[in-house]
Amino acid sequence: xxxxxxxxxxxxxxxxxxxxSYGMVELPEGRMKSREGTVVDADDLMDEMEDTARQMSxxxxxxxNFSDEEKSRIYRQVGMGALKYFILKVDxxxxxxFDPRESVDFTGNTGSFIQYTYARIRSVLRKGAxxxxxxxxxxxNEKEIALIRMMYDFPGTLLEASRALNPSLIANFLYELARExxxxxxxxxxxxxxxxxxxxxxxxxxxxxxxxxxTGMELLGIEVPxxx
Numbered sequence: 516x517x518x519x520x521x522x523x524x525x526x527x528x529x530x531x532x533x534x535x536s537y538g539m540v541e542l543p544e545g546r547m548k549s550r551e552g553t554v555v556d557a558d559d560l561m562d563e564m565e566d567t568a569r570q571m572s573x574x575x576x577x578x579x580n581f582s583d584e585e586k587s588r589i590y591r592q593v594g595m596g597a598l599k600y601f602i603l604k605v606d607x608x609x610x611x612x613f614d615p616r617e618s619v620d621f622t623g624n625t626g627s628f629i630q631y632t633y634a635r636i637r638s639v640l641r642k643g644a645x646x647x648x649x650x651x652x653x654x655x656n657e658k659e660i661a662l663i664r665m666m667y668d669f670p671g672t673l674l675e676a677s678r679a680l681n682p683s684l685i686a687n688f689l690y691e692l693a694r695e696x697x698x699x700x701x702x703x704x705x706x707x708x709x710x711x712x713x714x715x716x717x718x719x720x721x722x723x724x725x726x727x728x729x730t731g732m733e734l735l736g737i738e739v740p741x742x743x
Contacts, residue, residue: 535680537607560615564594567615568627575621578743589740593619593627596737600626603735604686624690626737629728632693634743635700636725643706643718653712658699662720665695669727673734682735689731696724 521529569590572578578586601618605611619627655663669688676684705717732739 533680535607537602561595561598563615564598564619565590566594567619568594568597571616571619571621571627581742585742589743592738592740593630593743596626596630596732596739598626599735599737600629600686603682604690606683607681624687626732629689629693629732630737630739631743632696633725633728633732633739634741636696636721636728637741639700639705639721640718640725643714646706646711646714646718653710653716655716656703658702659717659720662695662699662724665692666723666727669731685731685734689728689735692724692727692731696721 518529518532521532569586572586572590572593578589581589597615597618601613602611604624617623618625621627621631669692672684672688676682699720703717705721706714708714708717729739
């Protein structure tokens with residue numbers, strides 16, 4: 516029906532549309548049923564997600580020094596990102612149970628965790644702007660090598676996802692990359708590395724990881740905040 520309407524409106528690309536079917540989305544309390552009045556309105560769900568993001572951010576004290584305008588924008592980005600990612604990380608063929616609070620967990624396989632990792636990378640890059648000396652020839656440690664190898668797989672993941680029409684491959688790749696970066700960041704200081712060459716090298720790795728996360732999330736229709 517949508518294709519027919521678009522063709523009548525003169526959109527030449529209407530015939531190229533593909534309907535990507537999804538499995539059943541359920542709530543923690545069970546299936547949504549129109550006859551029982553348990554169907555969730557999309558607008559209400561988006562409002563709830565934004566409110567959930569606000570509650571959890573306040574509990575964690577992540578945005579204490581931000582302006583009200585910044586907070587409002589980030590609540591929206593985190594709430595919408597959590598909703599989109601939670602759905603897109605699941606294989607389209609499978610059913611899923613959507614839990615609003617679980618989807619905004621800043622430590623699990625969530626859009627919020629990936630967004631927070633990106634914000635952390637941007638913070639490191641801002642602080643290290645004056646220390647960035649460009650390319651470096653320093654020896655790589657195991658964590659740096661693991662991070663590079665994972666980033667190298669990004670183009671292949673995009674190709675596989677496009678062939679399989681499966682956005683969950685991109686979503687879960689980004690989560691694994693965010694985890695890998697956080698492990699690297701935890702084990703090895705970026706800005707206080709032993710030599711200037713190491714600082715530059717780790718800033719370059721951080722920049723590359725941030726670029727891939729931003730690109731991948733954009734493909735999923737998810738915004739990534741510069742600060743969180």
